[in-house]
Amino acid sequence: MEEEGLYHAQVVLDVAQEIDADVFRRSWECVTARHAALRTCFPDSTGEEASRTVRESVEVPLVHEDWRGLDEERRADRRRALLREDHEQAFALDRAPLWRLHVARLEQARYQVVWSLHYLLMDGRGQETVLREVERTYEALLSGSSPTCRRRRRSRSTPTG
Numbered sequence: 001m002e003e004e005g006l007y008h009a010q011v012v013l014d015v016a017q018e019i020d021a022d023v024f025r026r027s028w029e030c031v032t033a034r035h036a037a038l039r040t041c042f043p044d045s046t047g048e049e050a051s052r053t054v055r056e057s058v059e060v061p062l063v064h065e066d067w068r069g070l071d072e073e074r075r076a077d078r079r080r081a082l083l084r085e086d087h088e089q090a091f092a093l094d095r096a097p098l099w100r101l102h103v104a105r106l107e108q109a110r111y112q113v114v115w116s117l118h119y120l121l122m123d124g125r126g127q128e129t130v131l132r133e134v135e136r137t138y139e140a141l142l143s144g145s146s147p148t149c150r151r152r153r154r155s156r157s158t159p160t161g
Contacts, residue, residue, distance in 0.1 A: 008087055016110055020142065031134050040098065061101060065104045091118045
């Protein structure tokens with residue numbers, strides 16, 4: 001287990017549209033299937049060079065909360081507490097995925113999405129790539145399309161594997 005929050009990144013997104021919870025989860029499942037980094041863990045991280053393992057599949061760690069009943073002050077307090085508690089929650093390097101999602105509904109068609117991940121998975125550019133793919137996949141699923149959810153071949157030029 002890593003030290004609490006030491007190698008932890010949090011991406012906080014404000015979303016100004018309705019989020020279909022099932023389609024959102026399926027979008028992440030699809031993108032996770034395409035990117036090995038999102039299925040990666042380090043079962044033997046005791047040596048100098050940790051051995052990387054890519055799982056065949058992982059469950060999307062997703063929590064939904066409804067904060068619509070909270071006034072602005074209580075919502076801000078809840079957000080600060082969530083970010084602090086999430087940051088303090090360490091990732092077990094030997095268990096994939098090394099990331100998690102939290103979706104809070106703030107109002108009708110307004111959400112806060114927190115994507116927390118271990119820094120070993122990807123850099124900021126890789127995070128941006130994943131988020132853009134989730135957005136495109138989400139829109140495709142909403143429109144009734146069937147996006148490709150197959151695993152990608154590993155490429156050195158692909159930031160997320």
